[in-house]
Amino acid sequence: YDAKTRGDTVAVYVPESDHNSPARLGLLGDLRRSLETPGFGEVALYYQPQVDMSSGEVVGVEALLRWRHPVRGLVSPEELIKVAEHSGVMRLLTYRVIDEVLAQLARWAEGGMQLRAAINVSVRDLHTTDLVDYLAERLAEYGVAADQIQLEITEGALMADPRRVLATLQRLDRLGVALSLDDFGTGYSSLQHLRRLPLSEVKIDRSFVLGMSTDEDDASIVRSIIELAGALGLRVVAEGVEDERTWRWLVAHGCHVAQGWFYARPMPADELPRWLAKYRPPMLLRAVPNQPEA
Ligand code: C2E
Numbered sequence: 001y002d003a004k005t006r007g008d009t010v011a012v013y014v015p016e017s018d019h020n021s022p023a024r025l026g027l028l029g030d031l032r033r034s035l036e037t038p039g040f041g042e043v044a045l046y047y048q049p050q051v052d053m054s055s056g057e058v059v060g061v062e063a064l065l066r067w068r069h070p071v072r073g074l075v076s077p078e079e080l081i082k083v084a085e086h087s088g089v090m091r092l093l094t095y096r097v098i099d100e101v102l103a104q105l106a107r108w109a110e111g112g113m114q115l116r117a118a119i120n121v122s123v124r125d126l127h128t129t130d131l132v133d134y135l136a137e138r139l140a141e142y143g144v145a146a147d148q149i150q151l152e153i154t155e156g157a158l159m160a161d162p163r164r165v166l167a168t169l170q171r172l173d174r175l176g177v178a179l180s181l182d183d184f185g186t187g188y189s190s191l192q193h194l195r196r197l198p199l200s201e202v203k204i205d206r207s208f209v210l211g212m213s214t215d216e217d218d219a220s221i222v223r224s225i226i227e228l229a230g231a232l233g234l235r236v237v238a239e240g241v242e243d244e245r246t247w248r249w250l251v252a253h254g255c256h257v258a259q260g261w262f263y264a265r266p267m268p269a270d271e272l273p274r275w276l277a278k279y280r281p282p283m284l285l286r287a288v289p290n291q292p293e294a
């Protein structure tokens with residue numbers, strides 16, 4: 001694949017643009033092999049804490065895929081998901097993620113850490129109700145309560161055809177699993193659907209949160225989402241909270257939960273207990289008296 005020159009525009013070959021490229025097919029084979037390896041092979045889950053903004057307490061973690069490929073280096077989770085979605089390996093991947101997360105929650109519980117975890121699922125995983133049965137079986141097997149689990153579905157994918165997955169969402173809701181609308185603000189949700197789908201929270205897309213401190217439009221969008229979520233009785237989570245200024249603004253505007261580098265980056269499971277032991281809510285920092293002025 002050479003870069004093609006057309007007039008003054010140069011089209012550079014990008015593997016992401018071709019589902020059947022040799023690079024993609026190579027990755028797919030490697031992914032399959034990794035998924036069949038006990039312990040997930042080169043694929044791993046990292047966990048990022050989510051913090052309640054009014055108490056400063058850690059309320060849960062989001063599980064995020066990491067793939068350290070021996071030749072390609074770090075493959076982004078977006079690339080990994082694209083490879084999986086266009087190949088039918090997605091379901092296998094989602095099942096492996098669910099299995100890993102529940103096993104991890106059970107291990108943490110043994111060590112006295114009762115945590116909730118958010119798992120990202122592809123909307124394709126919801127086209128049948130198999131996922132509900134799988135999840136219910138694994139919850140029973142690992143002794144994890146359904147309300148310790150939250151599934152995140154991106155707004156764009158869900159709202160493209162909400163009716164198609166309604167039955168699955170309702171079954172998940174009855175099972176006691178919470179549902180979160182991820183990357184909120186990037187898709188097109190109708191108020192009707194927001195009201196009728198059994199959602200418990202929306203997660204503001206990180207692009208708005210990252211842009212907030214420099215872009216007034218982003219700040220207005222974040223403010224509107226918080227208001228909308230409030231009106232609909234949904235919890236609102238901000239991801240991509242990188243600095244104290246953003247954190248303060250979100251606290252002041254009534255955002256419920258935050259996730260971002262300001263608190264912690266996603267980390268391997270075995271680092272989380274140490275991080276939690278050292279964690280001090282930023283609220284406490286705020287209570288420290290200011291330095292006397294010089
Ligand atoms: P997402 O679900 O919206 O996850 C949040 C993303 O924001 C993560 O990117 C996280 O690392 C990043 N992030 C969190 N805090 C900050 C921050 O303060 N600053 C910045 N710049 N970024 C922050 P990541 O880990 O690269 O994952 C990208 C996407 O890949 C996820 O977006 C999700 O859509 C998808 N993904 C990851 N793991 C899975 C999975 O197990 N299954 C599925 N279906 N999708 C997954």
Ligand code: MG
Nearest residue numbers: 062120152182
């Ligand atoms: Mg997510």
Ligand code: MG
Nearest residue numbers: 182183205206
């Ligand atoms: Mg998101």
Ligand code: MG
Nearest residue numbers: 154182183206
């Ligand atoms: Mg995303």
